[in-house]
Amino acid sequence: MKRHLLSASDLTLEDAVLILDTAEELAKLVDGPVKKLPTLRGRTVVNLFYEDSTRTRISFEAAAKRLSADVINFTAKGSSVSKGESLKDTALTLQAMGADAVIVRHSASGAAHQLAASGWIAGSVINAGDGTHEHPSQALLDAYTMRRHLRDGKGDLAGVRVTIVGDVLHSRVARSNVLLLATLGADVTLVAPPTLIPYGVEQWPCQISYDLDKVLPRTDALMMLRVQGERMNNAFFPSTREYSRGYGLDDKRVAALSSKAIVMHPGPMNRGLEISAGAADGLRSVIVEQVANGVSVRMAILYLLLGGASIEEVSS
Amino acid sequence: MSGYLLRGVSLLGEAQVDVLIDGGIISEVSKKPLAPTGVHTIDCDGLVALPGLVDLHTHLREPGREDSETVESGSAAAALGGFVAVHAMANTNPVADTAGVVEQVYRLGREAGWCDVRPVGAVTVGLHGTQLAELAAMAHSAARVRIFSDDGKCVADPILMRRALEYVKAFDGVIAQHAQEPRLTEDAQMNEGFVSSQLGLRGWPAVAEESIISRDVLLAEHVGSRLHVCHLSTAGSVEIVRWAKSRGVMVTAEVTPHHLLLTDELARSYDPRYKVNPPLRRDEDVMALRQGLADGTIDAVATDHAPHPVEDKECEWSSAAFGMIGLQSALSVVQTAMIETGLMTWSEVSDRMSTRPARIGSLRDHGRPIAVGEPAHVVLLDPRGKSPFTLENNASLSTNSPFIGMELYGRVEATFLRGRATVLDGKLAG
Amino acid sequence: MDAALREVLDSGDINRALSRIAHEILEKNKGVTDLVLLGIPTRGAHLAERLAKAIESIEGVSIPVGTIDVTLHRDDLRSRPARALLPTVIPVSGIDGKRVVLVDDVLFSGRTIRAALDAMGELGRPAQVQLAVLVDRGHRDLPIRADYVGKNLPTSLKEHVRVSITEIDGNDSVSISGTPGGSE
Ligand SMILES: [Zn+2]
Numbered sequence: 001m002k003r004h005l006l007s008a009s010d011l012t013l014e015d016a017v018l019i020l021d022t023a024e025e026l027a028k029l030v031d032g033p034v035k036k037l038p039t040l041r042g043r044t045v046v047n048l049f050y051e052d053s054t055r056t057r058i059s060f061e062a063a064a065k066r067l068s069a070d071v072i073n074f075t076a077k078g079s080s081v082s083k084g085e086s087l088k089d090t091a092l093t094l095q096a097m098g099a100d101a102v103i104v105r106h107s108a109s110g111a112a113h114q115l116a117a118s119g120w121i122a123g124s125v126i127n128a129g130d131g132t133h134e135h136p137s138q139a140l141l142d143a144y145t146m147r148r149h150l151r152d153g154k155g156d157l158a159g160v161r162v163t164i165v166g167d168v169l170h171s172r173v174a175r176s177n178v179l180l181l182a183t184l185g186a187d188v189t190l191v192a193p194p195t196l197i198p199y200g201v202e203q204w205p206c207q208i209s210y211d212l213d214k215v216l217p218r219t220d221a222l223m224m225l226r227v228q229g230e231r232m233n234n235a236f237f238p239s240t241r242e243y244s245r246g247y248g249l250d251d252k253r254v255a256a257l258s259s260k261a262i263v264m265h266p267g268p269m270n271r272g273l274e275i276s277a278g279a280a281d282g283l284r285s286v287i288v289e290q291v292a293n294g295v296s297v298r299m300a301i302l303y304l305l306l307g308g309a310s311i312e313e314v315s316s
Numbered sequence: 317m318s319g320y321l322l323r324g325v326s327l328l329g330e331a332q333v334d335v336l337i338d339g340g341i342i343s344e345v346s347k348k349p350l351a352p353t354g355v356h357t358i359d360c361d362g363l364v365a366l367p368g369l370v371d372l373h374t375h376l377r378e379p380g381r382e383d384s385e386t387v388e389s390g391s392a393a394a395a396l397g398g399f400v401a402v403h404a405m406a407n408t409n410p411v412a413d414t415a416g417v418v419e420q421v422y423r424l425g426r427e428a429g430w431c432d433v434r435p436v437g438a439v440t441v442g443l444h445g446t447q448l449a450e451l452a453a454m455a456h457s458a459a460r461v462r463i464f465s466d467d468g469k470c471v472a473d474p475i476l477m478r479r480a481l482e483y484v485k486a487f488d489g490v491i492a493q494h495a496q497e498p499r500l501t502e503d504a505q506m507n508e509g510f511v512s513s514q515l516g517l518r519g520w521p522a523v524a525e526e527s528i529i530s531r532d533v534l535l536a537e538h539v540g541s542r543l544h545v546c547h548l549s550t551a552g553s554v555e556i557v558r559w560a561k562s563r564g565v566m567v568t569a570e571v572t573p574h575h576l577l578l579t580d581e582l583a584r585s586y587d588p589r590y591k592v593n594p595p596l597r598r599d600e601d602v603m604a605l606r607q608g609l610a611d612g613t614i615d616a617v618a619t620d621h622a623p624h625p626v627e628d629k630e631c632e633w634s635s636a637a638f639g640m641i642g643l644q645s646a647l648s649v650v651q652t653a654m655i656e657t658g659l660m661t662w663s664e665v666s667d668r669m670s671t672r673p674a675r676i677g678s679l680r681d682h683g684r685p686i687a688v689g690e691p692a693h694v695v696l697l698d699p700r701g702k703s704p705f706t707l708e709n710n711a712s713l714s715t716n717s718p719f720i721g722m723e724l725y726g727r728v729e730a731t732f733l734r735g736r737a738t739v740l741d742g743k744l745a746g
Numbered sequence: 747m748d749a750a751l752r753e754v755l756d757s758g759d760i761n762r763a764l765s766r767i768a769h770e771i772l773e774k775n776k777g778v779t780d781l782v783l784l785g786i787p788t789r790g791a792h793l794a795e796r797l798a799k800a801i802e803s804i805e806g807v808s809i810p811v812g813t814i815d816v817t818l819h820r821d822d823l824r825s826r827p828a829r830a831l832l833p834t835v836i837p838v839s840g841i842d843g844k845r846v847v848l849v850d851d852v853l854f855s856g857r858t859i860r861a862a863l864d865a866m867g868e869l870g871r872p873a874q875v876q877l878a879v880l881v882d883r884g885h886r887d888l889p890i891r892a893d894y895v896g897k898n899l900p901t902s903l904k905e906h907v908r909v910s911i912t913e914i915d916g917n918d919s920v921s922i923s924g925t926p927g928g929s930e
Pocket of ligand 1: 467
């Protein structure tokens with residue numbers, strides 16, 4: 001594994017399966033009587049959040065604490081845009097605190113990349129969502145959830161048919177999922193109105209469709225993306241009603257899924273827009289489970305990046 | 317001793333001659349060795365002499381952002397890059413939209429003395445794109461402005477663009493358009509394509525440039541005016557200019573050195589030094605630009621030298637400023653992209669970096685051949701091997717160049733402005 | 747010196763040693779009541795399975811067998827890159843109040859057993875913990891000793907003990923490689 005986790009493309013098939021396998025073992029432990037493992041005692045993990053995301057922050061925090069790491073939450077209010085403290089100054093502060101890992105969430109695409117490449121900090125950088133770029137830990141927990149339901153929690157996802165629906169253009173979750181799922185051998189189809197599919201998508205390792213109903217029966221895992229109603233103002237679609245009609249998941253569409261298919265959503269949901277209450281809470285939905293799986297997967301990431309020797313320790 | 321004897325210099329990379337510079341002019345060019353007395357002799361074995369370079373597109377930042385560049389520092393960097401004249405863009409603070417500001421910049425250039433600084437006047441008041449600036453007043457001022465541009469911003473309003481094109485005919489001016497359809501590029505960060513789709517950076521589509529160029533060449537044809545297109549960056553733009561020229565439209569175009577060499581793949585580093593406007597494009601575009609420059613569709617290489625303070629580049633990509641400095645690396649980059657690839661000769665380089673830019677800017681004193689009686693604007697370069705471009709030899713007040721720290725082809729040994737050495741031995745000759 | 751492998755136990759030796767340990771476990775614990783075997787992956791886990799079979803063939807009763815991975819409790823995690831985790835499988839009857847026999851292939855520094863005791867502490871509170879190993883090669887760093895030993899093997903620190911078992915390696919054997927004694 002590389003030292004940082006910035007993009008799902010940083011992971012080879014072996015890396016990805018190792019993370020998922022490790023998460024399985026950790027889940028068995030923490031789902032049982034074990035509340036805390038000593039593995040990261042003495043390591044310092046910093047949650048550097050430039051963007052509010054309580055769920056992701058809490059998930060990483062729980063993961064780090066269950067491995068006995070010291071956790072520092074650093075909620076940076078500004079960014080260079082709002083004339084707050086610069087990324088560089090913050091990084092230098094964290095370096096002075098001796099951070100072994102920095103989990104960074106930022107509204108700017110590439111912020112995690114820049115932190116890792118800058119030489120400002122010595123520890124591992126974990127991308128917890130950067131702008132409209134990537135969110136690799138979310139993709140890993142999604143893959144983990146799919147593997148549990150569709151592949152008995154083992155191996156890769158070869159042949160699993162995944163359909164990702166919604167605002168792909170602005171979605172870091174979609175970008176990371178497409179890359180990771182391709183690595184794991186899944187067949188991915190993106191479904192959205194053409195305005196919400198990025199220009200240049202032809203070279204992505206996936207299929208594109210504008211017709212959700214056609215794809216539904218050929219789907220093993222259906223992932224609904226959050227769609228912001230405001231997108232309508234930039235003419236991405238004419239109205240939320242028309243969007244829901246074409247691309248929303250309602251009870252009728254759930255019924256069109258095959259009997260083993262699962263319904264996923266990275267949250268937070270816009271009930272009634274991209275997903276109906278019935279679909280979100282129905283039998284096919286694994287949305288709540290995704291949240292729980294997030295902790296095990298993030299424990300696995302932290303363990304594999306921090307549990308062993310750092311590069312400096314190996315070379316010394 | 318005031319004169320210089322350039323002994324055994326390769327004229328435009330061809331025949332070896334002796335050139336005598338004296339009294340501000342080229343006083344002798346001879347295939348036989350000259351033996352004048354009372355002049356400095358420079359042994360030019362292996363060196364190439366070109367007419368002094370003319371830049372159509374330089375941001376000198378003064379007045380307003382003297383922390384990132386001044387007329388003095390920028391024109392010194394120009395001299396070190398082999399330039400004898402630069403056109404200072406109007407997007408200063410205050411904007412160069414009055415005779416007062418352009419005369420100030422012109423005067424600062426003369427005081428510095430490193431090269432001729434020709435101010436560009438803004439097309440619209442404050443670059444706001446709503447009302448024409450007093451173009452005639454700037455043209456008739458001491459600065460004798462001939463190029464007008466809102467560079468940094470596009471003159472997007474078609475009626476305003478039409479009027480500007482028409483209006484400058486009265487004093488043989490030219491409108492230099494920064495072709496960027498504003499609505500198609502709101503918050504745009506890089507070339508729109510596969511790389512932007514992966515990086516999650518908002519795309520700057522080729523069509524935003526090409527649609528404005530298409531409109532402008534048709535407007536120029538309609539009103540019979542001269543149009544100059546700044547920094548072409550796409551294969552489509554080259555096609556449109558080629559088509560317009562074939563119809564007889566009075567259009568000229570420039571390309572930056574970095575668009576001849578670098579591609580959007582470099583944005584994968586999220587290193588804001590690669591963030592420029594227009595953005596770095598695809599490999600196919602780079603090849604088309606080189607072809608267009610080689611066949612003359614593109615008239616000039618212009619640096620778009622754009623200094624920025626460190627804090628505007630040492631930040632998130634989306635917050636970073638657009639642009640890179642380029643005066644000192646321009647000739648090296650052109651050598652890499654055009655000479656080392658066999659696409660152009662030194663004679664063609666001198667046409668695109670001296671003769672034609674001088675003509676576009678109506679600089680009668682520049683872009684002249686190295687011939688007896690001509691003003692002595694000469695650059696001597698050593699095209700052999702590579703030499704480092706470092707923070708130490710960078711004369712700009714800014715450092716935003718991806719070429720700093722690299723070994724680059726060629727080295728400017730000397731620059732002569734009206735017979736006076738501004739650079740000798742690769743260093744400023746104070 | 748020759749660093750070739752020297753076989754010290756063959757498959758017959760290993761079978762006899764395991765059979766003897768099975769008898770000793772039954773004798774010491776006076777039967778199979780509350781007995782649980784926990785193997786330390788990877789080879790210890792298979793040895794635990796074999797011991798359970800041996801006990802079953804003697805007593806006619808099957809006893810709970812599980813595995814316990816010590817990776818997350820090791821004290822040498824930082825000496826090399828993070829290792830993959832191995833399975834921990836606790837029998838459904840649990841370990842609280844049980845007599846747990848930990849099973850491993852080689853007892854050396856004692857640090858693995860220390861980690862196993864820590865890992866077990868997270869999972870429950872056995873009435874008693876015992877230790878069975880196929881080979882004890884000495885050189886303990888910690889005050890730990892085995893209750894059941896297949897073979898005591900005096901070794902030098904420069905030697906390596908290699909245990910092969912059929913389930914993983916295709917054959918059963920214990921060999922030593924490297925230099926005996928101090929001289930080289
Ligand atoms: Zn421009």
